[in-house]
Amino acid sequence: MEKRKLLLTLQSIMWLATALCFIMSAVLIYTEGLKVKALNPMADIYTIEAIRRYSWTPIIFLLASLLMSVVWIFLNVKESSPNYPSKIIDFTNNKKVSVISEAGQKKLSTAIFVVAVIFIILGFFNGSLMDVLIKASKICTECIGLG
Amino acid sequence: MANESMSWWESHKPTKRRIIQLYSALLYNAYVKGFAKGQIFTGKSKAVCVPGLNCYSCPRAAFACPLGSLQNALGSLNKNIGFYVFGIILLYGMLLGRTICGWLCPIGLIQELIYKLPTPKLKKSRLTRFLSYLKYVILIVFVILVPIYYGIFRGIPVPGFCKYICPAGTLEGAMGMLPKNPQWLSMLGLIFTQKFIIMVIVILACIFCYRSFCRFLCPLGAIYGLFNGLSIIGIKVDHGKCNNCGACVRKCKMDVKRVGDHECIHCGQCSAYCNQKAISFSNSKLKKMEKPLIILSVVLLISLIVWTNIISPSAKNEDNQESEYISASVPIGYNVGERLADFEATCIDGSTFKLSENEGKIVYINLWATYCGPCVKELPEFVAFYHEHEEDVAVLAVHANLTTEDVNEYVSEKKWDIPIAIDDENEGIFSIVNGSDALPQTIVLNKKGEVIYNQVGSVSAEIIENLYQQAKE
Numbered sequence: 242m243e244k245r246k247l248l249l250t251l252q253s254i255m256w257l258a259t260a261l262c263f264i265m266s267a268v269l270i271y272t273e274g275l276k277v278k279a280l281n282p283m284a285d286i287y288t289i290e291a292i293r294r295y296s297w298t299p300i301i302f303l304l305a306s307l308l309m310s311v312v313w314i315f316l317n318v319k320e321s322s323p324n325y326p327s328k329i330i331d332f333t334n335n336k337k338v339s340v341i342s343e344a345g346q347k348k349l350s351t352a353i354f355v356v357a358v359i360f361i362i363l364g365f366f367n368g369s370l371m372d373v374l375i376k377a378s379k380i381c382t383e384c385i386g387l388g
Numbered sequence: 389m390a391n392e393s394m395s396w397w398e399s400h401k402p403t404k405r406r407i408i409q410l411y412s413a414l415l416y417n418a419y420v421k422g423f424a425k426g427q428i429f430t431g432k433s434k435a436v437c438v439p440g441l442n443c444y445s446c447p448r449a450a451f452a453c454p455l456g457s458l459q460n461a462l463g464s465l466n467k468n469i470g471f472y473v474f475g476i477i478l479l480y481g482m483l484l485g486r487t488i489c490g491w492l493c494p495i496g497l498i499q500e501l502i503y504k505l506p507t508p509k510l511k512k513s514r515l516t517r518f519l520s521y522l523k524y525v526i527l528i529v530f531v532i533l534v535p536i537y538y539g540i541f542r543g544i545p546v547p548g549f550c551k552y553i554c555p556a557g558t559l560e561g562a563m564g565m566l567p568k569n570p571q572w573l574s575m576l577g578l579i580f581t582q583k584f585i586i587m588v589i590v591i592l593a594c595i596f597c598y599r600s601f602c603r604f605l606c607p608l609g610a611i612y613g614l615f616n617g618l619s620i621i622g623i624k625v626d627h628g629k630c631n632n633c634g635a636c637v638r639k640c641k642m643d644v645k646r647v648g649d650h651e652c653i654h655c656g657q658c659s660a661y662c663n664q665k666a667i668s669f670s671n672s673k674l675k676k677m678e679k680p681l682i683i684l685s686v687v688l689l690i691s692l693i694v695w696t697n698i699i700s701p702s703a704k705n706e707d708n709q710e711s712e713y714i715s716a717s718v719p720i721g722y723n724v725g726e727r728l729a730d731f732e733a734t735c736i737d738g739s740t741f742k743l744s745e746n747e748g749k750i751v752y753i754n755l756w757a758t759y760c761g762p763c764v765k766e767l768p769e770f771v772a773f774y775h776e777h778e779e780d781v782a783v784l785a786v787h788a789n790l791t792t793e794d795v796n797e798y799v800s801e802k803k804w805d806i807p808i809a810i811d812d813e814n815e816g817i818f819s820i821v822n823g824s825d826a827l828p829q830t831i832v833l834n835k836k837g838e839v840i841y842n843q844v845g846s847v848s849a850e851i852i853e854n855l856y857q858q859a860k861e
Contacts, residue, residue, distance in 0.1 A: 246508075253507045253596070260592040264585050271581040282850045283858075287576035313506040324598070326511045329638045335630045335646050335666075350482060350618045357478035364472020368792070369461065373472060374435035375790040376460050376759050377444040377452035380428055380826035382845070383761050384456060384550035385445045385561030386583035387575040387826070 248318045255306040262299035270295050405491055405655060411685060412440060413494035415450075418692040422447030426568020428825050431700040433692075437473065439480045440493030441608050443550075446560035447568075450696045454480070455554075455608045459531055459547035460759065463539025467793045477611060485619030486612045489602055490653030495556050496602055502594040510597040512643055519604045520643040520651055526553065527607035538761075543802065545761045549607055551579065555587040572826070575845030598641040602653070613650035622654040622670055623647055629666035636662055722822040727837050729820050733784065733809035736796045741807045743837075746782040750859040751833040752852070755823045757788040758798050762846040763828040767804060769849045774806045777856065780835075784809060786817045788827065834859040 274286030313319075341349065364370045402410070416438045419429035429450050437454040444453045454477055461470025480488060489496050503509075510516070526549065534548025550557055562580065566572060593600035602609055616622070625647050636647050636658035644651045647658060647667060659667040674681070720729050732742045743751070754770055756763035767785060774783040785804075787795050789811040799808055811817050821831045824844055832841040832855045841855050 249506060249508050252505075256505070256507060256592060256595050260588050263588045267581050267584045267588075271578070274577075282848070283854050285574045285576075287573045287580070289570060289573065292573075310505045319506045320508055323639075324509050324511060324641060325639045326513065329634045335625050335627070335632055335636070346618060350620065353478055353482045353615075353618065357475045357482060360471040360475025360478065362475075364470070364475055367471055368468055369470040369472040370435050371790075372460065372464070372468060372470065372759075372792045373437065373452050373457045374432065375788075375792050376457070377434040377449075378428070378430040378790065378825070379757065379760070379788065380445045380561070380565070380824070381456065381547065381550065381557075381760075382445075382575060382826050383579070384443065384547055384554065385557040385565065386580045387562060387565075387572060387845070 245318055245321060248313060249320060252306070252309055252313055252318075255302065255309055259299060259302040259306045262302045266295040266299050406497075408491050409494070409497040409500075411689065412438075412492040413442075413497055415689055415692060416440065416442040416494060417446065417448035418450040418689070419448050419696045420693060421697050422449070423564055423568070426565055429696055429700075430825065431696060433696065433700075437476045438492075439484065439488040441495045441556055441606065442493075443554070443557045443560045445557065445565075447564045449560070450692060453556075455531065456547055456550050459535040459549060460545065462532060463535035463545045463547070464759070464792065465536065466540045481612050481615030482618060482620070484612070484621050485616040485654070486609060486650070486652060487619065487622045487654040488612055489606075489609050490655040493602075495606070496599065496653070498559075499594045499599045499601055502591060503598050505595050507595055512598075512641065516597070516603065517643040522604050523606055523610040526605060527610045531607045544764045545759050547761075551761075552582070553586060553605065555583070555590040555601065558583045558587040559591075569824075572844055574843050599653075603643060603651070609653075616648060616650050616652060620670070621674070623652065623656055623659070623667055624670040626666045626668070629664045631664055631666075633663070636667060722820065722831070722839060722842055724839050724842065726839050728831070728833065728839060731817055731820050733786065733807075733811075733817060735784075735807045735809045736799060737808075739807065741782075741784050741809060747837050748835055749780055749782045750777075750835060750856060751837075752781065752783045752855075753817075753821055753831040753833075754783070754785045755788070755818065755821070755827055755829040755831075756785055757791075757827055758795060759792050760827040766828060766846050766848075768802075769847070769852055771804050771806050773849065773852050773856070781856070783807065786811050786823075788818070788823075789813055789815050832859055 270287055270291045273291060274284075274288070277284045278286055422429060426447060428445060428447055431450070433450050434444065434452050436451050437457050438451040439454065441455055442449055442451070442453050444451070444456055454473070457470070457473045458477060461473040464470070484492070530548035530553060534546055534552075538544045538546035538548075558580075562583075590601050590605070597603075637644055639661045640647075640652075640658050642651050642653055648654075656667075656669065659665075669675075719727055722728060728743060730742070730744045732740055734740055752770060752773075754763075754767065756767060758764065770783055770785065774781060783806045785806060785808045787808065787810045791810065795808070795810055809817070811823075815823065817823070821829070821842065823829055826844045828846060829844045830841065830847050831839060834840050840859055847855075
């Protein structure tokens with residue numbers, strides 16, 4: 242195998258292993274936490290101790306992968322083949338005539354623009370602007386995965 | 389040597405697009421203090437939706453996320469039509485289309501930087517083209533149907549995409565918040581594990597495959613893609629010059645079939661490969677205004693950083709809260725073992741709830757809001773529990789001071805007959821119990837009036853009962 246390819250494959254394996262370590266750690270912390278919670282409903286699933294116990298392996302892998310990346314970049318190890326396919330896939334003529342004529346497109350754009358501005362003005366008065374502010378001013382625990 | 393270093397710089401210097409991407413990321417996340425404090429910005433600018441995907445629960449975010457706002461708007465269609473959100477998304481789509489993805493999205497920038505890691509790369513193929521339609525399925529199911537179903541038919545706000553998929557929320561929000569708020573670890577469970585795994589897989593995919601999240605999963609890109617043919621600013625092809633050689637489409641890393649179609653992010657890289665010089669940006673007027681625009685952008689960024697971090701009343705309030713916390717005398721406080729300062733609240737049914745009058749009872753205070761999904765799900769547990777232990781238990785549910793709908797009507801509809809109050813303008817009760825920006829939060833006092841529990845996060849019926857047993861001891 243070409244040396245460049247070998248080095249890049251090695252780097253790929255490192256990233257895959259890093260991701261796998263992170264996933265396994267999360268799963269292990271979760272399953273272990275569930276067992277503890279089954280015995281004591283007041284117990285937390287994720288604890289600092291459990292995170293400390295399971296996070297060092299993925300962090301070591303992450304640091305090693307990053308270090309390897311830096312070295313590879315420094316040594317200019319990168320894929321030699323172009324990052325596009327050798328032959329074209331699903332090319333539709335750039336000259337393809339649109340269903341709507343150019344003048345029709347302009348009219349449609351103007352109409353959408355007017356509707357958008359009217360909606361925004363209506364939003365100022367019907368309270369939907371305030372709704373956005375209120376919801377964005379509180380942390381959405383569900384959104385960030387906290388539950 | 390000098391020449392060599394210059395040539396290195398020439399080949400590595402950031403492009404105009406990269407600078408604009410970085411600028412947008414900084415602008416959207418101007419609240420620099422957020423990470424250090426582990427708090428989100430709550431100033432008025434949060435009413436403005438930015439064009440790109442940027443979680444509004446990220447501690448640095450100074451604006452709102454259009455996708456999160458859209459899901460909230462769809463979930464409350466039966467109460468208030470979210471004209472503002474619909475209008476702003478239409479406006480952004482009409483003006484810029486997917487130029488937003490290519491130039492103004494922080495998540496796009498992160499994906500492109502990750503893709504630079506040296507590994508073999510997955511080239512686009514019929515499979516990636518097929519997968520690019522997945523984001524439309526996600527748009528319909530998680531952004532439209534789930535919030536509408538839960539919000540309108542079940543009365544529970546559930547932002548489907550944010551809750552089950554969005555890796556931006558986990559990366560920017562959870563990873564940014566948890567180090568400064570370790571007490572929130574108690575909230576983590578199945579959803580976090582699932583979202584963390586999704587985040588890791590998305591990041592891994594981005595190493596090998598150009599903009600994987602953008603191409604296959606992002607519903608915001610799917611929405612903007614619908615406007616691509618109409619947008620005012622973006623890449624356009626001069627059909628007079630184009631000879632249909634296909635070099636533009638072949639060398640594009642996105643799954644485009646032609647320049648400017650719904651998959652095109654208008655990054656403009658194809659123009660470099662066009663021998664006919666047929667591809668250019670549609671709006672040449674912007675080029676003429678380049679210098680004034682640069683000056684305006686720099687002034688805007690600096691002003692925003694100063695305003696969000698120093699001038700905004702929100703930033704000042706947070707500072708005040710912290711100093712009050714530090715100087716609070718030990719017996720009165722909100723931590724376990726301390727006593728809450730006395731307060732009186734007027735409930736929505738007209739009755740009053742005075743904390744000192746409930747001494748000798750076990751007191752549950754629950755902080756909630758109608759727009760908080762987990763809050764709405766757990767409140768019935770408190771209602772049932774209250775009726776079971778009415779003799780020695782007092783319950784007060786305190787709605788956040790800002791409301792998006794008529795709380796009285798909402799509570800009547802749900803038939804929740806426990807004392808419910810809305811916090812005052814100055815967040816009097818929230819500050820007494822150390823209510824955070826995250827909801828729900830539950831505070832439990834034993835019969836002596838000492839705090840035995842004060843945590844953010846949902847509580848189950850089992851936990852409520854356990855706390856009762858603990859408070860009785």
